[in-house]
Amino acid sequence: MLTLPEYPWESLTPYRRTAEAHPEGIADLSIGTPVDDTPALIQEALAAAANAHGYPTTQGTLALRQAIAAWFERRRGVPGLDPATIFPTVGSKEFIAWLPLLLGLGPGDVIVRPSVAYPTYDIGALLVGATAVAADSLDELDAETRSRVKLVWLNSPANPTGEVTSAAQLRAVVGHARELGAVVAGDECYAELGWEQWDDSEYGTPCLLSPEVSDGDHTNLLSVYSLSKQSNLAGYRAAFVAGDAALTATLVNTRKHAGMIVPMPVQAAMTVALNDDAHVRAQKARYRVRRALLKDALEAAGLVVDHSEAGLYLWIRDGRRPGSDAPATAEDSWELIGELADLGILTGPGTFYGAAGNGYVRVAITASDEAVSRAADRLRTWR
Numbered sequence: 166m167l168t169l170p171e172y173p174w175e176s177l178t179p180y181r182r183t184a185e186a187h188p189e190g191i192a193d194l195s196i197g198t199p200v201d202d203t204p205a206l207i208q209e210a211l212a213a214a215a216n217a218h219g220y221p222t223t224q225g226t227l228a229l230r231q232a233i234a235a236w237f238e239r240r241r242g243v244p245g246l247d248p249a250t251i252f253p254t255v256g257s258k259e260f261i262a263w264l265p266l267l268l269g270l271g272p273g274d275v276i277v278r279p280s281v282a283y284p285t286y287d288i289g290a291l292l293v294g295a296t297a298v299a300a301d302s303l304d305e306l307d308a309e310t311r312s313r314v315k316l317v318w319l320n321s322p323a324n325p326t327g328e329v330t331s332a333a334q335l336r337a338v339v340g341h342a343r344e345l346g347a348v349v350a351g352d353e354c355y356a357e358l359g360w361e362q363w364d365d366s367e368y369g370t371p372c373l374l375s376p377e378v379s380d381g382d383h384t385n386l387l388s389v390y391s392l393s394k395q396s397n398l399a400g401y402r403a404a405f406v407a408g409d410a411a412l413t414a415t416l417v418n419t420r421k422h423a424g425m426i427v428p429m430p431v432q433a434a435m436t437v438a439l440n441d442d443a444h445v446r447a448q449k450a451r452y453r454v455r456r457a458l459l460k461d462a463l464e465a466a467g468l469v470v471d472h473s474e475a476g477l478y479l480w481i482r483d484g485r486r487p488g489s490d491a492p493a494t495a496e497d498s499w500e501l502i503g504e505l506a507d508l509g510i511l512t513g514p515g516t517f518y519g520a521a522g523n524g525y526v527r528v529a530i531t532a533s534d535e536a537v538s539r540a541a542d543r544l545r546t547w548r
Contacts, residue, residue, distance in 0.1 A: 169291060173284060173517045180506040187509025192540035194459075195511045197324075197477045197529040199397040201451060204444040207396060207434045214433035221429040223421045225253040225405070229432045232439040233405050237388075240442070241356065242368035242375045243407075250383070250413045252420070253427040253435065256402035257354055257391040258285055264350060264387075265289045265316060267419050275313040277303065280521040281326055283352070286318045299519055303341040314347045322355040322370050322475030325518050325527040329363060329475050332371040335378045343385060348412065349373065354391040354404075355476035357445055360456065363475050370475055374408060383408045394477060395445045396438045403427070403435045452477065455537045456530045462541035463528065466548060471525075479528040480515070485548075493524020501526050508543045 177195060184191040224230070230248035237243040254260040262285050265276060272294040278286035280299045290297035295315075300306055303314065319338060321330035335351070342349045351373035359370050371378065374388045387408040393399035406413065420426070427435075438444070460470055460479055469484040482493065483501050498514040505512050505526070515525025530537070 167292070169288060174513075177502075177511070177513070180502055181511055183503070183506040184509050184511040187507075189509060189539065191509050191511060192532060192536045192543070193511045194529045194532050194536070194540060195513045195527075197394075197531045199393065199399050199531055200533050201397050201448065203397045203400075204438070204441075206441060206444070207398065207438050210437035211401070211430045211434040214430040217429035219429075221426055221432060223252065223426050224249075224417050225251070225427065226429075226432050226436070229253060229436045229439075232436045233407065236439045237372075237374065237407060240369060241372040241388075242377075243372055243388075244376075246374070246407055247410065250410045251405060251407040252413060252417050253432060254389075254404045254406055255425060255427055256393070256399075257352065257389050257404040259402075259425070260389060260404065260406060261285045261318075261350075261352060262289045262292065263425075265293045265295055267416055268316060268348060270295045270315050273313060274315040275306075275310055276316045276318065277306070277314055278318040279320055279323060281323070281515070281518045282318070282320060283324050284517060286320075299521070303338065303345070311345060314342070314345050317342050317347050317349045318352060319349060319373065320352040322353075322358065323472075324355065324476060325478050325513070325515065325522070325525075326471070326480045327355075327360075327473035327476040327478055329359065329370045332375065332377045335371055335373055339373070339378060339386065346385070348385045348387065348409075350387045350389060352389050354389070354394055356390065357395045358449060358452065358477060359475040360453070361474045364453075383410070385409055385412070387412060392435060392438055395448065397448065398434070398438065401431050401434060403431055403438075405435075451534075452530055455532070455534065458537055458541045459528060459530055459544075462544035466544045477529060477531050479530065481526050481528055482524050495520075495523050497524040498522070498526055508540075508547060510540045510543060 230251045233251045234246040237246050270293050274295040276290045276295050276297050287297040356369040391404040467485045468481045471480050473479045495516040498516045513527040515522030
């Protein structure tokens with residue numbers, strides 16, 4: 166029997182209890198789950214498709230795939246995608262975890278993921294017995310390891326750091342991976358949520374499939390996207406993949422055999438969501454206000470916000486930590502988690518995202534306006 170590590174968020178339980186015991190209640194800024202309503206037009210589309218008596222297709226309806234292709238052109242700067250190279254998934258986490266298996270990877274194969282990264286990339290490697298390697302460039306690997314690389318995960322904008330990978334950096338990774346014959350998968354779920362220099366970008370943050378990265382050649386490239394963040398659809402499990410024609414055809418065929426199918430009402434709701442940009446702008450405006458409030462309060466409390474130029478999180482460290490020029494440890498993260506919990510603020514430790522996250526804490530901006538204001542007030546009077 167395969168035994169996986171304990172789900173990391175369980176270790177936050179005692180800190181949650183501390184935060185919940187605060188006289189004025191908890192401000193939960195830990196897991197970045199949407200709290201705002203799913204837009205009415207999407208709820209209505211789901212309800213209208215509720216009489217779904219037949220089996221849905223694994224590849225998705227043509228209307229959905231056409232909406233995804235149009236969205237890629239309009240919002241990601243990727244023109245002319247063939248709907249046949251697109252399919253929906255049951256959320257993006259499912260696809261991330263199972264992609265190594267669906268690609269036929271196994272012992273001896275290497276899967277590269279960012280040095281600070283969402284844990285599910287490593288879980289996907291564990292499920293097939295492959296080796297997960299943390300690196301931000303293939304140049305960091307020795308020749309023997311590089312020769313075994315079969316899959317490279319990119320995550321931009323990144324969870325948890327909010328760092329954005331430039332088009333030139335993406336292009337360099339694609340070039341190196343192609344020399345090795347490796348698949349490059351871009352987890353781009355926060356692409357519509359760029360801040361600072363990316364706030365007014367025409368196409369959001371750079372896309373793996375864009376011509377400036379791929380030269381229009383999508384061989385061995387897969388772009389993964391989720392509607393959980395931009396449309397408050399985390400409960401719908403609504404995501405999709407696009408890219409290499411041969412790869413997507415094989416993946417769809419395997420998913421047919423495995424019964425990995427997005428329900429028809431969800432496909433209908435996704436179609437409506439992707440054809441409407443207004444609700445995405447409205448949700449981003451809510452997050453912009455919450456982000457600014459938290460960022461100002463965190464910095465006023467002597468905390469340092471690194472990266473965080475996109476996405477739903479602020480990546481923070483304690484600027485007042487004694488010996489702050491020395492390498493940070495996991496204990497530094499947990500100490501800060503504990504101090505914030507004493508304020509009734511629950512956050513996530515950077516240690517969940519690899520050793521490079523030591524000393525950091527992730528703060529989600531997805532809490533309600535009330536919870537964000539409560540947290541900001543406490544931070545301003547702290548220390």
